Amino acid sequence: MSGIGTGYDLSATTYSPDGKVFQTDYAQKAVDNSSTALGIKCKDGIVLAVEKLVVSKLLVERSSRRIHNVDRHAGICVAGLLPDGRMVVNRAAEEASNYKSFYGEPIPGRVLCERLASYMHLFNLYWSMRPYGTAGLLATYDEDGPALYLVEPSGVAHKYHGTAVGKARQAVKNELEKMKLGQLTCREAVVEAAKILHKVHEEDGKPFEIEMSWICDDSGRVHQRVPAEVLAEAEAAAKAAMEESDMED
Amino acid sequence: MDLGPCVSTEATGKSQAPHTGTTIVAVSFDGGVVLGADGRVSTGTYISNRASNKIQQLTDNVFLLRSGSAADTQAIGDYVRYFAEQLACELGAPPSVATVAKLVSTMNYQNKEMLMGAMIVAGYDEQQGGQVYGCPIGGTLVREQWAVDGSGSTYIWAALDDAFKEGMTRKEAEALVVDALSLAMARDASSGGIIRTVTLDKTGAHVRYIGGSDVPTWFEDLPAPNAAAAGMAVG
Numbered sequence: 041m042s043g044i045g046t047g048y049d050l051s052a053t054t055y056s057p058d059g060k061v062f063q064t065d066y067a068q069k070a071v072d073n074s075s076t077a078l079g080i081k082c083k084d085g086i087v088l089a090v091e092k093l094v095v096s097k098l099l100v101e102r103s104s105r106r107i108h109n110v111d112r113h114a115g116i117c118v119a120g121l122l123p124d125g126r127m128v129v130n131r132a133a134e135e136a137s138n139y140k141s142f143y144g145e146p147i148p149g150r151v152l153c154e155r156l157a158s159y160m161h162l163f164n165l166y167w168s169m170r171p172y173g174t175a176g177l178l179a180t181y182d183e184d185g186p187a188l189y190l191v192e193p194s195g196v197a198h199k200y201h202g203t204a205v206g207k208a209r210q211a212v213k214n215e216l217e218k219m220k221l222g223q224l225t226c227r228e229a230v231v232e233a234a235k236i237l238h239k240v241h242e243e244d245g246k247p248f249e250i251e252m253s254w255i256c257d258d259s260g261r262v263h264q265r266v267p268a269e270v271l272a273e274a275e276a277a278a279k280a281a282m283e284e285s286d287m288e289d
Numbered sequence: 290m291d292l293g294p295c296v297s298t299e300a301t302g303k304s305q306a307p308h309t310g311t312t313i314v315a316v317s318f319d320g321g322v323v324l325g326a327d328g329r330v331s332t333g334t335y336i337s338n339r340a341s342n343k344i345q346q347l348t349d350n351v352f353l354l355r356s357g358s359a360a361d362t363q364a365i366g367d368y369v370r371y372f373a374e375q376l377a378c379e380l381g382a383p384p385s386v387a388t389v390a391k392l393v394s395t396m397n398y399q400n401k402e403m404l405m406g407a408m409i410v411a412g413y414d415e416q417q418g419g420q421v422y423g424c425p426i427g428g429t430l431v432r433e434q435w436a437v438d439g440s441g442s443t444y445i446w447a448a449l450d451d452a453f454k455e456g457m458t459r460k461e462a463e464a465l466v467v468d469a470l471s472l473a474m475a476r477d478a479s480s481g482g483i484i485r486t487v488t489l490d491k492t493g494a495h496v497r498y499i500g501g502s503d504v505p506t507w508f509e510d511l512p513a514p515n516a517a518a519a520g521m522a523v524g
Contacts, residue, residue: 142391142392142395143376143384143388143391143392144387144388144390144391144430145385145387145388145391148380150381151379151380154379183416
C-alpha cells in the first residue's frame with residue numbers, strides 16, 4: 041500500500057506532516073472491512089447484532105462467537121481482527137472482575153468503557169506494539185440504566201443511542217437514524233436489527249448467520265444470547281420484509 | 290518515685306500501646322443513620338486523651354467508628370479515605386457506602402496478622418439510604434440495622450436488643466445512641482468522658498458534641514462534678 045502514507049506510516053510513534061498517526065488509521069481500516077455489527081439502545085435495554093459470513097460449509101453452525109460476555113451485566117460484540125477482539129474482551133473481563141473483587145460491586149458501564157478505551161489507546165503510543173485492529177460494541181446495564189458504548193482502535197469511546205461498525209455501517213446508521221430508538225423495546229429492536237442486517241447484506245448468494253445478544257429487563261439485566269425462538273421469529277420477519285420489498289420492485 | 294504511665298506492665302498486665310478501649314454505636318433510622326462514640330483513650334490505667342474523636346470522616350457521606358488499636362484504625366481510615374477519593378474521581382460520583390465498607394474490611398482481611406482494628410462503617414447514599422456495616426477484626430463485612438463495638442459494647446448488646454426498633458425517627462435514634470453510650474460508659478472503665486455523635490441523612494452530616502457533665506447518668510451514678518463549685522471549694 042504505497043501512496044498516501046509513504047514513509048510516515050511505518051510506526052505508531054511517527055506523525056505525518058498533517059498530524060495523522062497512520063498506524064491508527066490502518067487499524068481502523070481493519071474494523072471497517074469487517075462484517076457489519078450494530079448496537080441499539082432501547083428503553084428497556086441494549087441489543088447487539090452481527091452479521092457473520094459463513095466461509096465454509098464445514099463450519100459448525102453458530103459456533104464462532106462474535107459477541108462475548110464480560111460480566112453478568114456487560115457484553116461486547118467485536119469487529120475487525122477477531123483474535124485481537126478476544127484479547128480486548130479478556131482485558132475487559134479482567135477489569136470487571138478486579139473491580140468487583142476490590143470494590144465489592146459490579147463495575148459501572150462508564151468506568152468499564154473508560155478502562156477499555158485507555159487500554160486500547162495504550163497500543164497507539166509505543167513503537168514496539170501495534171494498535172488493536174478491533175472495535176468493541178459494549179453493552180452494559182447498571183444502576184444508571186442500560187448503555188451502549190463503541191470503543192475504537194484509537195482509544196476513542198462514545199456513548200450511543202445506536203451505532204454500527206464494519207462494511208455496511210453507513211447503510212445501517214442511515215436506517216437507525218430513521219427509527220425512534222428511545223421508544224423501542226428490546227423485543228422490537230431484535231426484529232428491526234434482523235431486518236436491517238438482511239437489508240444491508242451485500243454479497244448475494246453468500247450465506248450468513250445473524251448472532252444477537254441483549255441485556256434488558258426481560259433477561260433479568262443479564263447479558264445473554266437472544267433466545268432461539270425470539271431470534272427465529274425475528275429472522276422470519278426480516279425475510280418476509282425482504283420478499284415484500286422485492287415484490288415492490 | 291512515680292515514673293508516669295509509660296513504664297512496665299508486670300504489675301497490671303495491661304497493654305501499654307494507646308488503646309481505644311471504647312464504646313462505638315451506629316443505628317439506622319427511617320431516612321439515615323446515627324453514629325456515636327465515647328472519648329476515652331487509655332494507656333494502661335492512664336487516660337491519655339479524655340475527649341478524643343473516634344469518628345473519622347471517609348467521604349462526604351460515609352463515616353468510620355474506630356475501636357481497637359488507635360494506630361491501626363487511624364492508618365486504615367487514612368488509606369480508605371485515599372482509595373475512596375481516587376474512586377470518586379474515576380466514578381465522577383461519591384462511592385456507595387457498601388463500597389467504602391468493603392475497602393475497610395479488605396484492609397482488615399489482607400493484613401489480619403498485623404492489625405487489630407474493630408470498626409463500624411456507617412453512611413447515607415441515594416442507592417440504599419442509611420446503612421450500617423460491621424467491620425470487625427479479621428476482615429468480616431456484614432450489613433446490619435445497628436452495630437456496636439469496643440470494650441464497652443459488651444454491656445449494651447442486650448440494651449440495644451431491647452430498645453432498637455425499625456423505622457425510628459431521627460430524634461428517637463439519636464436518643465437511643467446517646468443512652469446506649471452513656472450506659473456503657475457507666476460500666477466500662479475503658480470508656481467514658483464525652484460523647485460525640487454524627488447524624489447522616491440526605492441533608493448531609495450533622496455533628497454533635499456532648500460534654501462530660503451532659504452525659505446522661507444512670508442508677509447509682511455520681512452526678513458530674515460542677516466545675517464552678519469545685520473551683521470555689523479549692524479556692
